[in-house]
Each structure stands twice: as structure tokens, then as C-alpha cells.
Amino acid sequence: MEAAARQPDAACHSLDSCCGGACRGAHDCQYVHHTQLQAADTRVQQLLSCAHGSGHRHDVHRLPQHDDLCAAAQLVPGHPGGPRLHNQQHVDASIYTCAAAHCRSLGHICGPHHFITMIRIIVESHIPYIKGLLEPMARVEYLDTCDITAAAVRDADALLVRTRTRCDASLLEGSRVRFIGTATIGTDHIDLDYCRERGIEVVNAPGCNAPAVAQWVHAALGCWLGQMPVPVHGPLTLGVVGVGHVGSIVARWGRELGYRVLQCDPPRAAAEGSEGFVTLDQVKAQSDVVTFHTPLTREGQWPTFHMCDAQFLAQAPHLRLVMNAARGAVCDNSALAGWAGDVAIDCWEHEPAIDRQLLAKALVATPHIAGYSSDGKHRGTAMVVEALNRHFGFDARPVQAQAPASGASQVTLERIMRSYDPMLDTARLKACPHDFERLRNNYDLRPEVM
Missing domain, CATH: 3.40.50.720 (NAD(P)-binding Rossmann-like Domain)
Structure with a gap:
């Protein structure tokens, strides 16, 4: 279905100027595979930096949408004057389209104004073999157990924890958490009934160690x-x-x-x-x-x-x-x-x-x-990261997960x-x-x- 065309706002023009005017090039499209968007045009990062510099909160990437962005982010084919899908795998590589699709891969669209926000994940800082895996797809914050508080998780979408973090109503009530992964065998530190009632997916790592x-x-x-x-x-x-x-x-x-x-x-x-x-x-x-x-x-x-x-x-x-x-x-x-x-x-x-x-x-x-073996910790981290991939549609590449050995x-x-x-x-x-x-x-x- 075609969306009604609208004029880009001043913010879009300012962002466009920061990136050398490349965003208006919907007429001479080059097509790249969607998994190559980030590498194909480093100006995406310039655009995201411009968004940061325009007064938006430092912890959320937000880009106001004009036709190109909205079409790319929502994957609307045939939008007048905007980008088009190519075989469901390729998109227009102009800077705005590239930025929109890149942000789409990182986050989600929310609210009536079609802002794009990054998924926020809090990770217990002593989980090994995880740093660097999720950063290309989400905003990741590493906290000590004592710092994982109700205030800290209020705006988080996912928690990755160990047995020291008690996940119950006192921590989670009023938060937007929808996924909890514990890189451990047990789940007795998690109120499973509370999570089930509120639609929070809980994943553990049975047999990892x-x-x-x-x-x-x-x-x-x-x-x-x-x-x-x-x-x-x-x-x-x-x-x-x-x-x-x-x-x-x-x-x-x-x-x-x-x-x-x-x-x-x-x-x-x-x-x-x-x-x-x-x-x-x-x-x-x-x-x-x-x-x-x-x-x-x-x-x-x-x-x-x-x-x-x-x-x-x-x-x-x-x-x-x-x-x-x-x-x-x-x-x-x-x-x-x-x-x-x-x-x-x-x-x-x-x-x-x-x-x-x-x-x-x-x-x-x-x-x-x-x-606490190196193999067991590798397996535990890999199991929760793979579950996180399934939940949010990420493509993180965890450490090689070995089947629990006998x-x-x-x-x-x-x-x-x-x-x-x-x-x-x-x-x-x-x-x-x-x-x-x-x-x-x-x-x-x-x-x-x-």
C-alpha cells in the first residue's frame, strides 16, 4: 500500500547537509545486500552522529522520518520517490535509506512519529565472552550485580544476568524488560511466575557447565x-x-x-x-x-x-x-x-x-x-546470546557453542x-x-x- 507523500522537515535538511546531500539520491539508486549496509556506507555513522548532536538523548538513536526513511524502515515497497526493495534482500543505498535500514536492524520503530530507537540491553559485567558481540545491534550497558537496580533497568528491553541478580517484581515492575537470559543452569533467582504473567521470556543455559x-x-x-x-x-x-x-x-x-x-x-x-x-x-x-x-x-x-x-x-x-x-x-x-x-x-x-x-x-x-570452566562459560554465553538473537531478530555471532560434553x-x-x-x-x-x-x-x- 502506498503512503501519502510529505515534505521532509528542517531536521532532515540539516542532517542531509551534514552528510553532503547524499540523502536525496533516490533517483540513481545503487543496491547493496542488507547485511552489507553498515560497511557499504560509513556515512551512516556520520548521520547517527549528527542525530546525537541535534539534542537527542545520548542513550537512544532517534531520527525523524521523511519519506525515504519511513519507507526503508518499514520496508514499504513502491513508495513514491523513495527506496524500493530488491528481491526482498536489497535496498536503496542512499545515505538516508542506508541509515534507516541500518537503524532498523539495530532497533525498533515506536510511537506515532515513527522514531527509531535502539534496543537497550543490561549485561551483568562478570559474564565472560560477551563484550563486543551485541554492540553492533543494541545499546549495551555492563553493570555490576549491585548496580542492577529497578532504576537501572526501567528503560531496558533485555537483561543478561547470573545467579546473583534477583529478577522479581521489585526489580522489574514498571520496566519495559521483555527478555531475561541467565547464563547459568538454574533459574531459582528468577520469579518465573511473575515473568510468565507479564510476557517476559526467560532463558537459561541448561547443561552448559x-x-x-x-x-x-x-x-x-x-x-x-x-x-x-x-x-x-x-x-x-x-x-x-x-x-x-x-x-x-x-x-x-x-x-x-x-x-x-x-x-x-x-x-x-x-x-x-x-x-x-x-x-x-x-x-x-x-x-x-x-x-x-x-x-x-x-x-x-x-x-x-x-x-x-x-x-x-x-x-x-x-x-x-x-x-x-x-x-x-x-x-x-x-x-x-x-x-x-x-x-x-x-x-x-x-x-x-x-x-x-x-x-x-x-x-x-x-x-x-x-x-567455572572456560568451556562451560563459552557454552553458557553462547546459549543466551542465541536465544537473544531469536527474540529480537539479531544476528550476533556468539563464541562457538559446543554441545555440553559428557x-x-x-x-x-x-x-x-x-x-x-x-x-x-x-x-x-x-x-x-x-x-x-x-x-x-x-x-x-x-x-x-x-
Whole structure:
């Protein structure tokens, strides 16, 4: 449908003059592929700079529309005197058309005056491998967790966060946020019901760091085995509670290392049948070591909050080591601190204000970094960026996303221990427990088991 022609306003003329009058060249069109627009005419950047200099807000690109801009931005073919589509892939490369299509690729048209505004994305500053990926398509602001406030996100369209950022009504109410990506496995820091009710898409990165967490578990278990004054009689029985992305690798590696593995996952057993699974009571009754890999839930048929509490520990006669690399509150930290057995812990209640008594007694104590491998972080960032692409129609090129690996074809304890020594991280945390967040945020990402 043809739009009524109108005269360009004074702002358009001033912008035109800044760019050498090139914007009026709709009669001698050159056609370029739409993905080459930015590179094809650097004067687009001049035009955007002129828009900035004309008094518009520094955080939004706004260009008043005349016929050429409006037609290009809205992709209206056959507009009188304006640009035309060419095979649905090419557009007129005059400066105004180029600017409009370029801005169209970056943002969205809003309001009755057909302004073009850039998508605004807030990124938690400690997410690795992301800087530079989104800047060609959006205005990106990197903030520390403590600076991601309701005021900061009010004008944001998307948030990319980690577990430290609580996304609920207190943060999001009154904002224009429509997408939240968390570069983590879990989502218990996000109020999913609130987001669902308000049409906010939430995306996480399931399985992205599963091999790294399995590496931490078996390295910590290896440290424990190496310092035991009295060895376990017979094959060690390893109870794995939660057999999802992480737990399934932990269990498989355990079998390859010669342990007797008990798999406990009530939701999976209910859905798939009980074969291959045991109950939590059987785990308590038979296990020498129990490791937890569940989400944190407080309601429903199988709540996991304080699943490992004083009663659990009292009902486990053979239990000698408890490991938690899931969520801090899956284990009652006070109960663990008062228990006579050994503890290997990466996820704590009330982080970063962790229980100092539990820290002192723990054999392995790390600052929530079990999943901090370079491969895992690459995968997590790639997964949320790809979801952001789908949501906004971006074409960001994330780091090469590898499928979550299940590890080497045949792991050995020697290879695991050579790949990672958790006692080094334990020594750092015990020396500076008040630096929990600094140690976590500045962690030197490690390679996975090769």
C-alpha cells in the first residue's frame, strides 16, 4: 500500500547537509545486500552522529522520518520517490535509506512519529565472552550485580544476568524488560511466575557447565579418598541425588571409576519408571558418600530445601562425606557444621556471608566456582546470546557453542586430579573468607577434563 507523500522537515535538511546531500539520491539508486549496509556506507555513522548532536538523548538513536526513511524502515515497497526493495534482500543505498535500514536492524520503530530507537540491553559485567558481540545491534550497558537496580533497568528491553541478580517484581515492575537470559543452569533467582504473567521470556543455559561440576565433584572426592586414614571397606557407594545434566555425568564417571552408584531422582523415576533409580531412604541407608545435584525448590511433591538436614544425617549410618555443588539451601549448613562427618561444599547458604564454622570444618570449600570452566562459560554465553538473537531478530555471532560434553570416553582418577586441584581454591577461601565474591568474580577459568 502506498503512503501519502510529505515534505521532509528542517531536521532532515540539516542532517542531509551534514552528510553532503547524499540523502536525496533516490533517483540513481545503487543496491547493496542488507547485511552489507553498515560497511557499504560509513556515512551512516556520520548521520547517527549528527542525530546525537541535534539534542537527542545520548542513550537512544532517534531520527525523524521523511519519506525515504519511513519507507526503508518499514520496508514499504513502491513508495513514491523513495527506496524500493530488491528481491526482498536489497535496498536503496542512499545515505538516508542506508541509515534507516541500518537503524532498523539495530532497533525498533515506536510511537506515532515513527522514531527509531535502539534496543537497550543490561549485561551483568562478570559474564565472560560477551563484550563486543551485541554492540553492533543494541545499546549495551555492563553493570555490576549491585548496580542492577529497578532504576537501572526501567528503560531496558533485555537483561543478561547470573545467579546473583534477583529478577522479581521489585526489580522489574514498571520496566519495559521483555527478555531475561541467565547464563547459568538454574533459574531459582528468577520469579518465573511473575515473568510468565507479564510476557517476559526467560532463558537459561541448561547443561552448559555440567562437565565442569562433575570435574569438581570427582576431584574433591579424590582429595577425600587420598587423605582418609581408614579406607572404605569394599567398593565405595556413591549416592547421586538429582540425575539431570550434572548428576548423570557424575554417576557415569563414578561407575567408570569403579564405585557403586545409587541414582536418586524421584521426578525422573515417576516419569520414566523406577528401573535404575533408588529412593532417598535407600541413599541414606547405603551410601558412603552423597552428592547433591538438584534445583532448589520449596514446594511441590519433591521439595529440595534443606533436603540434607540433621534428620537426614542421623538416618545415614554409613555416610562419611556430603558434597554440595547444587544450591546452597539444599543442605542445612548449620546441620552440616555440627555433623561429625566430612564435607565438600561449593554452594553455600546466604552467600557471600557463608557459615564460618562450616568453612573451618570442610575438607573442600570453594566459592561457588564448581562450574567455572572456560568451556562451560563459552557454552553458557553462547546459549543466551542465541536465544537473544531469536527474540529480537539479531544476528550476533556468539563464541562457538559446543554441545555440553559428557567428558572423556574413559575417565580416570589420575586424569581428573591432574586437571584440577580443589585444595588450592580451598586454601584461598579459608585464608580470605570475606573475599568470597572477589574470589568468585575473578576466578581463573579452568579447562575441563581432557
